[in-house]
Amino acid sequence: AQSVTQPDIHITVSEGASLELRCNYSYGATPYLFWYVQSPGQGLQLLLKYFSGDTLVQGIKGFEAEFKRSQSSFNLRKPSVHWSDAAEYFCAVGAGKPPYDKVIFGPGTSLSVIP
Amino acid sequence: NAGVTQTPKFRVLKTGQSMTLLCAQDMNHEYMYWYRQDPGMGLRLIHYSVGEGTTAKGEVPDGYNVSRLKKQNFLLGLESAAPSQTSVYFCASDPGLLTDTQYFGPGTRLTVL
Numbered sequence: 001a002q003s004v005t006q007p008d009i010h011i012t013v014s015e016g017a018s019l020e021l022r023c024n025y026s027y028g029a030t031p032y033l034f035w036y037v038q039s040p041g042q043g044l045q046l047l048l049k050y051f052s053g054d055t056l057v058q059g060i061k062g063f064e065a066e067f068k069r070s071q072s073s074f075n076l077r078k079p080s081v082h083w084s085d086a087a088e089y090f091c092a093v094g095a096g097k098p099p100y101d102k103v104i105f106g107p108g109t110s111l112s113v114i115p
Numbered sequence: 116n117a118g119v120t121q122t123p124k125f126r127v128l129k130t131g132q133s134m135t136l137l138c139a140q141d142m143n144h145e146y147m148y149w150y151r152q153d154p155g156m157g158l159r160l161i162h163y164s165v166g167e168g169t170t171a172k173g174e175v176p177d178g179y180n181v182s183r184l185k186k187q188n189f190l191l192g193l194e195s196a197a198p199s200q201t202s203v204y205f206c207a208s209d210p211g212l213l214t215d216t217q218y219f220g221p222g223t224r225l226t227v228l
Contacts, residue, residue: 105157
């Protein structure tokens with residue numbers, strides 16, 4: 001069965017420190033992978049996505065993620081966290097084309113940033 | 116260009132009451148979706164639509180109905196609300212292009228007492 005796990009429910013980092021959020025998936029076909037961010041009271045915003053090609057994907061707001069097929073992982077990274085990065089982060093995996101009715105979302109990781 | 120908007124932002128219902136949530140998008144997107152978000156869980160798909168006049172069930176459709184009479188609007192209805200439907204509801208749309216993705220609304224927080 002398809003599934004997405006985000007092992008860390010909550011992470012706290014200091015401003016300026018590096019960040020890595022973990023995502024592991026189980027998917028029967030070639031996965032298409034997404035990272036979304038949800039700020040308090042807001043909808044989800046796409047940070048980046050992996051469809052094919054280079055396994056290191058650059059996104060908005062200085063985020064990047066690396067697809068590792070052998071580890072079934074798609075971890076999100078940022079070299080230096082800003083206070084405004086405090087939010088909920090969701091990893092998702094799905095089929096390769098719309099409609100996105102089969103996209104599975106992970107439970108989310110809540111990020112707190114200490115000034 | 117307002118993107119995806121949802122009405123209302125908050126609502127409190129009593130068990131058994133009915134209501135309709137409205138999702139509107141001004142991007143001429145073909146596909147629209149309704150999700151619910153519960154604590155500790157990712158988004159779960161309720162219903163979706165691949166075009167005007169079409170709807171389909173998602174992962175958790177029971178207790179909900181939807182309609183897409185106009186391309187830009189996607190309505191989610193609760194005919195007889197239950198406490199288990201207390202949740203945050205998100206609408207999303209996408210243009211149906213391989214290289215694009217979903218665009219989400221700000222959410223509706225619904226409490227059923």
